[in-house]
Amino acid sequence: SQTIHQWPATLVQPVGSPLSLECTVEGTSNPNLYWYRQAAGRGLQLLFYSVGIGQISSEVPQNLSASRPQDRQFILSSKKLLLSDSGFYLCAWSVGGAGNTEAFFGQGTRLTVV
């Protein structure tokens, strides 16, 4: 069966420090991969999505970037964190090319920038 791993679960980082959140999926190939951010009262905002290795689409201009170095690996990064980057980050996958399947979520990373 398919599983998705996201780590770390919680993270406290100082302003200006770098960030790397990692997400891996097991049990499927060529998934669509997503990074969402959940801020209080704002729902889940789609940050990045990827339909294949090296293919990244950015939904909103921001201080973050994403990379997909392997088929089932999706990394969220920042060179210098801002206070406004605090939030709950969720990685998700869906079946690639199907277009009508739901997203399956990791457990999320609670990021606090201090």
Next chain:
Amino acid sequence: AQSVTQLDSHVSVSEGTPVLLRCNYSSSYSPSLFWYVQHPNKGLQLLLKYTSAATLVKGINGFEAEFKKSETSFHLTKPSAHMSDAAEYFCVVSDPIRRDDKIIFGKGTRLHILP
């Protein structure tokens, strides 16, 4: 581009009374629609999904939703609320025709159950 609007940020109902969480969508083609639930400090769980089959979709925990193309709506209902239903609910749209496979979430509706 597809989008989804959840009309209420908070809904309060008494235990045992019906629940209605409203969702309207915008999509260029026939969309796929989903409802997710997130309990406090928990992950996201799929409640139900519509993918162009029956317009009335039954999900887990007694929830159901009806796809109404003429109204571009996909409201979530439950006949009788239970205390354990208190959570945040997200309406979600994806467009199966587009090749980008984006999955877009609404801003969420927090459901409060009054004893």
